[in-house]
Amino acid sequence: xxxxxxxxxxxxxxxxxxxxxxxxxxxxxxxxxxxxxxxxxxxxxxxxxxxxxxxxxxxxxxxxxxxxxxxxxxxxxxxxxxxxxxxxxxxxxxxxxxxxxxxxxxxxxxxxxxxxxxxxxxxxxxxxxxxxxxxxxxxxxxxxxxxxxxxxxxxxxxxxxxxxxxxxxxxxxxxxxxxxxxxxxxxxxxxxxxxxxxxxxxxxxxxxxxxxxxxxxxxxxxxxxxxxxxxxxxxxxxxxxxxxxxxxxxxxxxxxxxxxxxxxxxxxxxxxxxxxxxxxxxxxxxxxxxxxxxx
Numbered sequence: 303x304x305x306x307x308x309x310x311x312x313x314x315x316x317x318x319x320x321x322x323x324x325x326x327x328x329x330x331x332x333x334x335x336x337x338x339x340x341x342x343x344x345x346x347x348x349x350x351x352x353x354x355x356x357x358x359x360x361x362x363x364x365x366x367x368x369x370x371x372x373x374x375x376x377x378x379x380x381x382x383x384x385x386x387x388x389x390x391x392x393x394x395x396x397x398x399x400x401x402x403x404x405x406x407x408x409x410x411x412x413x414x415x416x417x418x419x420x421x422x423x424x425x426x427x428x429x430x431x432x433x434x435x436x437x438x439x440x441x442x443x444x445x446x447x448x449x450x451x452x453x454x455x456x457x458x459x460x461x462x463x464x465x466x467x468x469x470x471x472x473x474x475x476x477x478x479x480x481x482x483x484x485x486x487x488x489x490x491x492x493x494x495x496x497x498x499x500x501x502x503x504x505x506x507x508x509x510x511x512x513x514x515x516x517x518x519x520x521x522x523x524x525x526x527x528x529x530x531x532x533x534x535x536x537x538x539x540x541x542x543x544x545x546x547x548x549x550x551x552x553x554x555x556x557x558x559x560x561x562x563x564x565x566x567x568x569x570x571x572x573x574x575x576x577x578x579x580x581x582x583x584x585x586x587x588x589x590x591x592x593x594x595x596x597x
Contacts, residue, residue, distance in 0.1 A: 360404075477541065508567065
């Protein structure tokens with residue numbers, strides 16, 4: 303999902319290129335413009351360490367895990383099978399152990415390189431002067447391996463309020479309260495992944511409303527919708543309440559999700575689209591669900 307930046311606030315944008323870069327130059331564009339509103343060089347991650355050992359393809363013990371955090375993207379360079387991006391799900395600092403979101407494509411070996419892949423671009427408050435979806439960063443990337451320079455595009459939204467999604471703790475609490483025996487022993491990243499997928503489902507529904515960048519108010523109104531989205535994600539994992547037909551249960555949750563999002567948008571939300579700090583009558587629009595029946 304696209305990153306969200308608060309309007310009028312200095313922010314940083316995380317860029318994750320396909321290859322480890324030696325340099326990244328960026329231009330920032332508004333949604334409806336082909337003229338850059340800012341240009342700058344992104345700061346390339348300086349993380350660099352080597353593999354000490356690997357218990358399995360899902361985890362690495364490195365010489366130094368300083369600067370590596372859960373959720374980070376790194377570049378793994380194998381002497382025998384090449385380089386790939388890796389995504390860290392958990393860091394155990396005490397033992398310098400990295401748990402990965404997905405297994406390596408080949409066996410790890412001692413002295414293989416693990417380096418930072420991400421770059422960060424600082425964007426000033428004056429640049430982010432207008433709310434709207436689909437701002438973009440065009441990044442010209444010089445790969446560290448000397449291969450051809452290439453361009454990647456990163457989309458972000460400038461919003462009045464960052465969307466508060468579901469946390470991994472909330473997802474685990476919900477799942478363990480209903481499917482305790484199945485949830486016991488989940489890896490650390492499992493609940494975080496489900497929470498993120500549930501959040502993304504709801505954010506996509508809100509974005510479809512056209513009011514996403516302008517929502518100001520009580521974002522806890524989306525809690526019901528997030529719970530429904532989590533039920534759907536759990537159902538995709540085969541976790542369905544006893545006595546329910548899987549197909550019927552899934553259809554019921556899929557139908558309930560847009561209704562819950564519509565109810566949240568239509569109740570007590572401040573949609574100050576023109577940013578005049580008041581809510582005009584034309585800005586207050588309730589969401590409606592219209593049922594059609596084919597004859």
